[in-house]
Structure formats: C-alpha cells, structure tokens
Amino acid sequence: MATMVVAKPKLIFVFSGKRKSGKDYVTGLIHERLGSEVCCILRLSAPLKEQYARERGLDFEELLGSGQYKEQYRADMIAWGERRREQDPGFFCRLAQRGATQPIWIVSDARRLSDLQWFWTEYPSQTRCVRVEASELTRQKRGWEFTPGIDDAESECGLDHGVNFDWVIHNEEDAPPLEEQLQALLLLAQEKAGPEAS
Numbered sequence: 645m646a647t648m649v650v651a652k653p654k655l656i657f658v659f660s661g662k663r664k665s666g667k668d669y670v671t672g673l674i675h676e677r678l679g680s681e682v683c684c685i686l687r688l689s690a691p692l693k694e695q696y697a698r699e700r701g702l703d704f705e706e707l708l709g710s711g712q713y714k715e716q717y718r719a720d721m722i723a724w725g726e727r728r729r730e731q732d733p734g735f736f737c738r739l740a741q742r743g744a745t746q747p748i749w750i751v752s753d754a755r756r757l758s759d760l761q762w763f764w765t766e767y768p769s770q771t772r773c774v775r776v777e778a779s780e781l782t783r784q785k786r787g788w789e790f791t792p793g794i795d796d797a798e799s800e801c802g803l804d805h806g807v808n809f810d811w812v813i814h815n816e817e818d819a820p821p822l823e824e825q826l827q828a829l830l831l832l833a834q835e836k837a838g839p840e841a842s
C-alpha cells in the first residue's frame with residue numbers, strides 16, 4: 645500500500661464501548677461542541693463496511709447506521725475483518741485516518757487491543773483512551789439484544805480487561821449529565837487545538 649502522508653494530530657481520543665453503549669452518540673456530542681474545523685470522527689469500521697458492502701452489493705450507509713440492517717451481517721463482517729487484521733493489525737486504523745487534517749481526532753469504535761496498540765505506537769503522546777459504559781438494561785432499551793458468538797467474542801469483549809482508560813463515560817439516565825462528564829476532554833481538546841477551538 646502506498647505510504648499515505650497524514651497530517652499529525654495534536655490529540656486523539658480513542659473511544660470504545662459495548663454495542664448500544666452510546667459511542668456514536670457521545671462522540672457526536674464532542675464533535676458538535678468542537679466543530680468540524682478542529683475535530684474529525686474516524687470510524688475504524690467505516691473502511692471495513694465500505695469494502696464489505698462493495699464485495700457483497702450491500703447498502704454501505706445502512707451498515708454505518710444504528711438500525712437493525714447491520715446486525716444481520718455483523719457476525720460475517722467480524723469474521724471478514726478479523727481475517728484482514730490477522731495479516732495486518734493496523735489495516736483498518738491506517739485506512740480510517742486517511743484524509744484526517746484536523747488537530748483533534750476522535751476514533752469512535754475501537755474494539756481490540758490491537759486497535760489501541762496501533763494508536764499508542766503511531767501517536768504515543770497524542771493518544772487518550774475513553775470507555776463509554778451503559779448497563780445492559782439501558783442498552784436493551786436502545787435496541788441491544790445479547791447475541792451468542794458476538795457479545796461473548798473479541799469484537800465486544802476485547803477491551804473488557806487490561807486497559808487503564810483515561811476516562812470512563814457513564815452514558816446512563818441516572819449518571820451526571822454528559823456535558824459535565826465530557827468537560828475534561830473538551831478542555832484538553834481546546835488546550836491542544838489552540839485558540840481556534842474555543
């Protein structure tokens with residue numbers, strides 16, 4: 645693969661969390677708050693879903709969505725992606741960062757230790773890891789249903805242990821407001837991005 649010249653970010657928030665914990669929702673709030681000039685969202689699953697959809701004639705936008713369409717293909721997408729990661733753990737990380745020019749990056753969907761290790765290796769001083777947490781009851785209310793072979797496999801459990809997260813965001817009705825929980829991340833981003841981010 646030709647070497648891609650990528651503008652160096654000043655800060656990278658690498659988010660992870662269980663299905664329907666609210667990764668996209670929370671990262672969308674940060675992106676909205678910081679603005680597109682300063683911040684971009686990188687989805688590791690986007691290049692995977694794009695190629696998978698192309699090979700199978702599926703609807704890429706639907707695979708990116710939060711509905712049930714993608715759930716039909718999740719197990720096969722996981723297997724498809726893992727075959728590629730076995731050959732090159734950073735394959736989707738490199739593709740996801742293409743075209744990112746903003747100083748603040750948000751990776752919304754890390755799932756494996758190899759994802760975190762890639763960013764820690766490539767961007768050791770810029771990378772911060774954030775976990776989004778929600779109870780199973782809350783996730784069920786958002787449309788999650790335990791699925792054997794998915795919710796007990798690496799795609800969902802790969803970061804359950806052995807990671808010292810920089811922040812844990814509790815995305816629950818009875819938790820402090822997200823704006824309050826995200827304050828420290830937003831302040832750090834504004835500090836790193838400089839005056840244009842304020």
Ligand SMILES: Nc1ncnc2c1ncn2[C@@H]1O[C@H](COP(=O)(O)OP(=O)(O)OP(=O)(O)O)[C@@H](O)[C@H]1O
Pocket residue numbers: 661662663664665666667668669670710786815816
């Ligand atoms: N704090 C919240 N308030 C209101 N709606 C929320 C909140 N958090 C999540 N949701 C909603 O719950 C659903 C699941 O959230 P989201 O898509 O962000 O989860 P996810 O962790 O990205 O899931 P997946 O891994 O399946 O993509 C979405 O419809 C989202 O709008």
Ligand SMILES: C[C@@](O)(CCOP(=O)(O)O)CC(=O)O
Pocket residue numbers: 663688689692707708709714718721722725753755799
């Ligand atoms: C195949 C996969 O990328 C699907 C992720 O979809 P989503 O982020 O839950 O919308 C999960 C994985 O890579 O294990």
